[in-house]
Amino acid sequence: MEDKKQETRNRRVVVKIGSSSLQHPETGDMNLIKMEHLARELCDLRNQGMDVCLVSSGAIATGRKTIGLTERPKNISVKQACAAVGQAKLMMIYQKMFAEYNQMVGQVLMTKNTMINNVSRKNAQNTFEELFHLGVIPIVNENDTISTYEMCFGDNDTLSAIVASLVGADLLILLSDIDGLFTDDPHKNKDAKLVRVVEKLDNQILHMAKGSTGSDVGTGGMATKLTAAHIATLSGADMVIANGEDVGIIHKIFEDDYVGTLFRANKNEDFYIADYIEESIG
Ligand SMILES: Nc1ncnc2c1ncn2[C@@H]1O[C@H](COP(=O)(O)OP(=O)(O)O)[C@@H](O)[C@H]1O
Numbered sequence: 097m098e099d100k101k102q103e104t105r106n107r108r109v110v111v112k113i114g115s116s117s118l119q120h121p122e123t124g125d126m127n128l129i130k131m132e133h134l135a136r137e138l139c140d141l142r143n144q145g146m147d148v149c150l151v152s153s154g155a156i157a158t159g160r161k162t163i164g165l166t167e168r169p170k171n172i173s174v175k176q177a178c179a180a181v182g183q184a185k186l187m188m189i190y191q192k193m194f195a196e197y198n199q200m201v202g203q204v205l206m207t208k209n210t211m212i213n214n215v216s217r218k219n220a221q222n223t224f225e226e227l228f229h230l231g232v233i234p235i236v237n238e239n240d241t242i243s244t245y246e247m248c249f250g251d252n253d254t255l256s257a258i259v260a261s262l263v264g265a266d267l268l269i270l271l272s273d274i275d276g277l278f279t280d281d282p283h284k285n286k287d288a289k290l291v292r293v294v295e296k297l298d299n300q301i302l303h304m305a306k307g308s309t310g311s312d313v314g315t316g317g318m319a320t321k322l323t324a325a326h327i328a329t330l331s332g333a334d335m336v337i338a339n340g341e342d343v344g345i346i347h348k349i350f351e352d353d354y355v356g357t358l359f360r361a362n363k364n365e366d367f368y369i370a371d372y373i374e375e376s377i378g
């Protein structure tokens with residue numbers, strides 16, 4: 097009961113969806129029904145009076161499919177070309193789907209420099225504030241077409257937590273291909289158990305994340321989700337990892353009727369996101 101009260105107080109929410117959740121695994125083509133459902137869920141959060149931000153991966157995977165590459169691109173310029181094509185297509189589809197509900201969306205593409213440079217960071221923050229004020233849902237991704245190793249966050253789990261920190265979100269939801277954090281990788285250990293609530297990110301929790309992503313299109317994995325949890329909770333946001341197979345889980349999270357892992361906010365007034373990026377991701 098106490099948890100439910102806590103969660104319905106959330107006013108500003110960031111939702112992240114990964115590449116593998118946006119496409120049909122058999123064909124690599126976009127899962128339009130899921131994207132449509134995602135748009136409806138997020139519009140309904142707006143209707144409840146919340147500020148909503150979507151961090152969507154999928155630019156490279158969408159571009160790769162559109163261009164007709166069968167192999168996952170390794171070469172950086174090929175990835176950048178795929179992202180250029182895919183990001184435009186992703187936004188076109190999102191615009192169309194959100195427009196069904198008369199909901200405006202805007203594109204925000206970021207690099208590490210956006211966060212490290214004081215002027216750019218302030219500009220980004222002002223833009224987000226103005227978009228929320230105007231009732232727009234910002235759709236964020238890494239600026240993959242110009243990001244090389246030195247400039248990129250590398251994964252959208254971390255990026256979504258950085259965005260949550262930048263906008264002072266109350267809640268970050270990571271929609272994954274798995275129900276949440278398990279005591280071990282459940283694809284390798286069938287005895288692994290779901291962890292329902294993490295009060296504090298200690299070494300025991302950090303050691304649970306194994307390997308990198310298992311998907312053919314993503315770049316994250318559980319380790320980057322724990323990095324995201326570290327950033328989000330120290331910034332004062334709760335974070336939930338839940339399965340994005342059915343994006344209807346989004347409203348269930350607010351009804352406290354979901355399976356997933358909740359990482360409780362643990363705000364540290366001395367935590368500065370720009371310093372953290374320079375020290376830890378720089
Ligand atoms: N302790 C763990 N608990 C849950 N999943 C884990 C764990 N360790 C590793 N993983 C792996 O992380 C994957 C989820 O991350 P990822 O591949 O980035 O998917 P997504 O982009 O859909 O979030 C799981 O499918 C799982 O194989």
Ligand SMILES: N[C@@H](CCC(=O)OP(=O)(O)O)C(=O)O
Pocket residue numbers: 113114115116152153154155156157179237238240250251252253309313314315316317
């Ligand atoms: N920015 C990249 C995706 C990066 C990423 O973290 O992907 P994912 O592991 O699918 O969330 C893209 O849009 O293709």
